[in-house]
Amino acid sequence: MDGENTGKKLISDLLIDWFSRYQDLLSDLIVTLGVPEAQRPEVLKTLTIIVPVVVLFFVFGLLLLVLKKTGKKAPPPEEITPSVEEEPGEAAGEDVGGPSEAEAEVLSQGLEPSVAVPETEVEVPPAEPVSIMGRMRAGLAKTQAAFVGRLDELVRGGRGLDDRLWEDLEEVLITADVGMKTTLELRESLEKRQREGKLTDSAGLRAALREEIKERLNISAEKLDFAACSPFVLMVIGVNGVGKTTTIGKLAHSLVHQEKKKVILGACDTFRAAAVEQLGVWAERAGADIISHGEGADPAGVAFDTIKAAIARQADVVILDTAGRLHTKVNLMEEVKKIRRVVDRELPGAPHETLLVLDATLGQNSLIQARLFQEAVEVSGLALTKLDGTARGGMIVAIGNELNLPVRFVGIGEKVEDLRPFDPEIFVEALFEIA
Numbered sequence: 001m002d003g004e005n006t007g008k009k010l011i012s013d014l015l016i017d018w019f020s021r022y023q024d025l026l027s028d029l030i031v032t033l034g035v036p037e038a039q040r041p042e043v044l045k046t047l048t049i050i051v052p053v054v055v056l057f058f059v060f061g062l063l064l065l066v067l068k069k070t071g072k073k074a075p076p077p078e079e080i081t082p083s084v085e086e087e088p089g090e091a092a093g094e095d096v097g098g099p100s101e102a103e104a105e106v107l108s109q110g111l112e113p114s115v116a117v118p119e120t121e122v123e124v125p126p127a128e129p130v131s132i133m134g135r136m137r138a139g140l141a142k143t144q145a146a147f148v149g150r151l152d153e154l155v156r157g158g159r160g161l162d163d164r165l166w167e168d169l170e171e172v173l174i175t176a177d178v179g180m181k182t183t184l185e186l187r188e189s190l191e192k193r194q195r196e197g198k199l200t201d202s203a204g205l206r207a208a209l210r211e212e213i214k215e216r217l218n219i220s221a222e223k224l225d226f227a228a229c230s231p232f233v234l235m236v237i238g239v240n241g242v243g244k245t246t247t248i249g250k251l252a253h254s255l256v257h258q259e260k261k262k263v264i265l266g267a268c269d270t271f272r273a274a275a276v277e278q279l280g281v282w283a284e285r286a287g288a289d290i291i292s293h294g295e296g297a298d299p300a301g302v303a304f305d306t307i308k309a310a311i312a313r314q315a316d317v318v319i320l321d322t323a324g325r326l327h328t329k330v331n332l333m334e335e336v337k338k339i340r341r342v343v344d345r346e347l348p349g350a351p352h353e354t355l356l357v358l359d360a361t362l363g364q365n366s367l368i369q370a371r372l373f374q375e376a377v378e379v380s381g382l383a384l385t386k387l388d389g390t391a392r393g394g395m396i397v398a399i400g401n402e403l404n405l406p407v408r409f410v411g412i413g414e415k416v417e418d419l420r421p422f423d424p425e426i427f428v429e430a431l432f433e434i435a
């Protein structure tokens with residue numbers, strides 16, 4: 001009992017001693033700072049309370065900072081693993097998961113990519129939108145801003161539906177490359193809604209335009225069904241540089257990996273050696289076979305051999321790449337017709353799909369190209385590439401409205417997963433919905 005009291009006394013003596021030293025220190029400080037004598041007791045009282053509070057805050061802040069930093073430097077391994085494992089799940093769904101930059105480089109050198117990548121070396125992909133809608137939105141960002149973004153500015157503030165507004169709307173549509181014909185038709189339909197009392201104010205304009213656009217994109221055409229026959233032959237045509245080979249590569253990858261199809265590519269673009277090589281890289285990346293005869297060979301001859309090989313190897317899908325330009329003499333359209341004839345002779349009914357690739361960045365010029373091809377050959381569907389690189393995505397509405405051809409795919413980037421089956425519903429939602 002006695003020992004306990006002595007202990008308590010010692011502690012209280014120690015505390016009193018510290019406190020008086022602390023007060024001495026503060027008094028010295030007050031004198032050094034030149035505080036007038038009359039105010040010193042008051043200042044001493046205030047400082048006695050404030051100084052410990054400030055010191056405590058400082059120590060606490062420092063502690064938080066250290067904790068935050070150490071947390072960033074060493075994340076627990078379980079934090080990384082799930083996001084890496086999400087990729088294959090994604091591939092099984094919509095996203096086929098493209099090869100990394102390094103893998104692409106290895107492929108372009110014609111070497112086998114390493115299959116067993118140690119888990120520690122797997123890079124966590126940068127924070128990109130990975131959902132279908134997220135990617136579509138990102139791909140359409142430029143068109144979104146130039147088209148719907150400007151439309152929203154137009155209707156902000158509840159303007160009346162007068163001639164001025166209709167003229168401003170026309171300007172927005174034409175700038176987004178919807179084209180004069182389709183723009184005037186859209187204005188006409190919207191004004192009709194107004195006359196019928198279905199559209200009364202600018203707030204309803206957005207929804208009405210969205211409906212009108214969706215209607216024009218809903219082309220009634222037979223769906224592209226790769227299982228309709230075996231082998232299903234898809235011939236890809238278009239002028240040079242529009243993205244034919246890239247589209248074929250992405251499509252082959254998706255058919256092999258998502259739909260588990262056996263795919264053979266035919267390198268009928270014999271215009272230059274690099275074209276054959278480029279298709280070869282894509283074939284390897286996709287896990288598809290390729291038939292090629294090299295630069296300068298007869299494109300129809302390559303098509304013939306590809307069909308023969310597909311039948312012999314029991315392939316599910318044949319995709320023929322064709323040239324966007326030719327060596328002198330032969331006309332591009334004539335060459336396309338010749339390939340079609342040879343393919344049809346070898347496999348009656350083929351090609352089952354003639355896919356015309358159009359470059360969205362070319363805007364209304366693509367429409368002119370499409371008409372020329374339509375006049376020459378039986379085009380059955382379209383792929384619209386490079387939508388990610390343009391604010392002129394409005395041309396897709398003109399395509400739907402004026403060509404009456406179904407858009408089968410849209411290209412929204414250069415990566416393997418950036419080819420999407422075209423769905424008007426998703427497209428319009430990505431364009432109109434505010435993220």
Ligand SMILES: Nc1nc2c(ncn2[C@@H]2O[C@H](COP(=O)(O)OP(=O)(O)OP(=O)(O)O)[C@@H](O)[C@H]2O)c(=O)[nH]1
Nearest residue numbers: 240241242243244245246324385386411412413414
């Ligand atoms: N940003 C973007 N680039 C694309 C897209 N599709 C293709 N490209 C790029 O467009 C360029 C031309 O693509 P290719 O596939 O070689 O075009 P092509 O029609 O086969 O050209 P030719 O063989 O010369 O007739 C390449 O740099 C592609 O990466 C797309 O959807 N978005």
Ligand SMILES: [Mg+2]
Nearest residue numbers: 244245269275
């Ligand atoms: Mg090509």
